[in-house]
Amino acid sequence: MRxxxxxxxxxxxxxxxxxxxxxLWRLLLVNHGVDHDDSLLREFMGRRGPxxxxxxxxxxxxxxxxxxxxxxxxxxxxxxxPEIGPVPGAADLVRRIDGHGLPVVLVTSARRWWAESxxxxxxxxxxxxxxxxxxxxxxxxxDPSCFLAGAAAVGVRPEDCVAFEDSLxxxxxxxxxxxxxxxxxxxxxxxELFAADMVVADLSGxxxxxxx
Numbered sequence: 001m002r003x004x005x006x007x008x009x010x011x012x013x014x015x016x017x018x019x020x021x022x023x024l025w026r027l028l029l030v031n032h033g034v035d036h037d038d039s040l041l042r043e044f045m046g047r048r049g050p051x052x053x054x055x056x057x058x059x060x061x062x063x064x065x066x067x068x069x070x071x072x073x074x075x076x077x078x079x080x081x082p083e084i085g086p087v088p089g090a091a092d093l094v095r096r097i098d099g100h101g102l103p104v105v106l107v108t109s110a111r112r113w114w115a116e117s118x119x120x121x122x123x124x125x126x127x128x129x130x131x132x133x134x135x136x137x138x139x140x141x142x143d144p145s146c147f148l149a150g151a152a153a154v155g156v157r158p159e160d161c162v163a164f165e166d167s168l169x170x171x172x173x174x175x176x177x178x179x180x181x182x183x184x185x186x187x188x189x190x191x192e193l194f195a196a197d198m199v200v201a202d203l204s205g206x207x208x209x210x211x212x
Contacts, residue, residue, distance in 0.1 A: 002209060003102065003160060003161060003162040003180070003209065003210065004102060004156045004157075004160040004161070005102055005103045005104075005105060005151065005154050005156040005160065005161045005162075006094075006097045006102060006103075006104050006105070006161070006162050006163075006164070007104075007105045007106075007107050007147060007150045007151070007161055007162070007163045007164070007174070007179070008094070008104065008105070008106055008107065008128075008163075008164045009046070009106075009107060009108060009163075009164060009165045009166060009167070009170050009184075010106055010108035010110055010114075010115055010118055010119075011046075011108065011109075011110060011118075011166075012045070012046070012087075012166035012167060012184070012186050012187040013087060013090075013164050013165060013166045013170075013184050013186070013203075014086065014087055014090045014094070014106075014118070014119075014122050014124075014203075015084055015085070015086055015087060015090070015118045015121060015122055016084060016085050016086070016087050016186065017084040017118070018045060018166070018186070018187040019082040019187075020081050020082045020083075020084055021044070021045070022041050022042075022044070022045070023078075023081050023082060024072055024075050024076065024078075024081070025041055025044045025072075026041060027075045027078060028068065028071060028072050028075070029041075029059070031071070032059070032060055032063070034059045034060070042188075043056075045167045045168075045169070045187060046109060046141055046165070046166070046167025046168065046169040046170045047109050047140055047141055047142075047167075047169050048109045048134045048140035048141075049069055049072065050065050050069065051140045053065045053068050053069070084118075084121070085121070086121065086122045086123065087122075087184070087186055087202050087203055088202040088203060088204040089202055089203035089204030089205060089206060090122050090124070090203045091122055091123045091124050092203075092204075093203045093206050093208065094122075094124045094127055094128065095124065095127060096208050097208055098127045100208065100209075103130060103154035103156065104124075104127060104128050104130075105128070105130045105131070105132065105150040105151075105153065105154055106119065106128050106130070106131045106132065106133075106150075107132045107146045107147055107149075107150045107163070108131070108132070108133055108134070108146075109134055109140050109141055109146075109169075109170075110133060110134060111133055111134050111135060112131060112133040112134075112135060112136075115131050115133050116131070130150065130153050130154055132146050132147075132149045132150045132153065136149060137149060141167070141169040141170050141172070141173040142168075142169040142170075142172035142173045142176070143173060143176075144173045144174070144176035144177035144178075146173060147161075147163060147173055147174050147177035147179060148177050151177070151179075158177045158178040158179050159178050159179070161177075161179045161180070162179065162180045162181070162182060162210060163177075163179045163180070163181045163182070164181075164182045164184055164203070165181055165182070165183060165184065165196070166183070166184040166185070166186050166187045166188065167187065167188070168188065168192065168193075168195075171183055171193060171195050171196050172195065175195060175196075180197050180210070180212060181195075181196045181197050182196060182197065182198050182199070182200060182206070182210070183195075183196030183198070183199040183200070184199075184200055184201075184202060184203065185199055185200065185201050185202075186201075186202055197212060198210070198212060
C-alpha cells in the first residue's frame with residue numbers, strides 16, 4: 001500500500017497516558033461507590049469522556065455529566081498517578097512520514113489543549129499541524145466522523161490513509177472510515193486488536209511505507 005496520509009490517535013498511540021487516564025476514572029468510580037473491575041474501566045478507553053459518562057449514567061444516579069467531568073479534573077494532581085511519556089518510536093515514525101512529504105494528522109478523543117501539550121511532550125508539535133479533537137465532531141469514536149474529518153482536512157481519500165490506533169473504539173472508527181489500520185498493542189493485548197490490518201507492539205521499528 002502507498003498511503004497518502006497518516007492519521008494518529010494520541011493517548012496510548014503517540015503518548016503513554018492510558019494508565020494515568022484509567023487511574024483518574026478509577027478515582028471517580030471509587031468516590032461514588034461504584035463497584036468496578038478492569039473490564040468496566042476499559043470501556044472508557046479511547047472515547048470521549050462525556051460520551052461514556054452519558055452511556056453510564058445509571059452508575060451515577062442524579063449526577064450531571066458536566067459535574068462528573070469537573071470532578072474528574074480535580075484528581076489530576078492526585079499523588080501516585082502514573083507518569084506519562086512518548087510511546088517508543090513515536091517521534092521517529094512521525095518525522096519519517098513527514099520526511100516523505102505526507103501529511104500527518106492527529107485524531108483524538110481528547111480536548112485540543114491536551115492534544116497540543118502532548119504533541120510537545122512527544123516532540124512533534126512542529127510536525128503535526130492538523131488536529132481533529134473532541135470539540136471538532138458531534139459523534140466520537142467508535143463513530144468514524146473524526147477520521148473522515150481528518151482525511152478531509154488534508155484532502156486525502158479515506159482509502160488512501162493509514163490510521164494508527166491502540167483502542168478497540170479507535171480501530172472500529174478507523175475501519176468504518178474505510179482506512180487501513182495499524183493496531184498498537186500498548187493498552188490491549190495484541191490478540192484483542194484482530195480488527196486491525198496489522199498489529200505492532202509500539203511504534204519503534206515500524207517500517208514506512210508499511211509492508212502491507
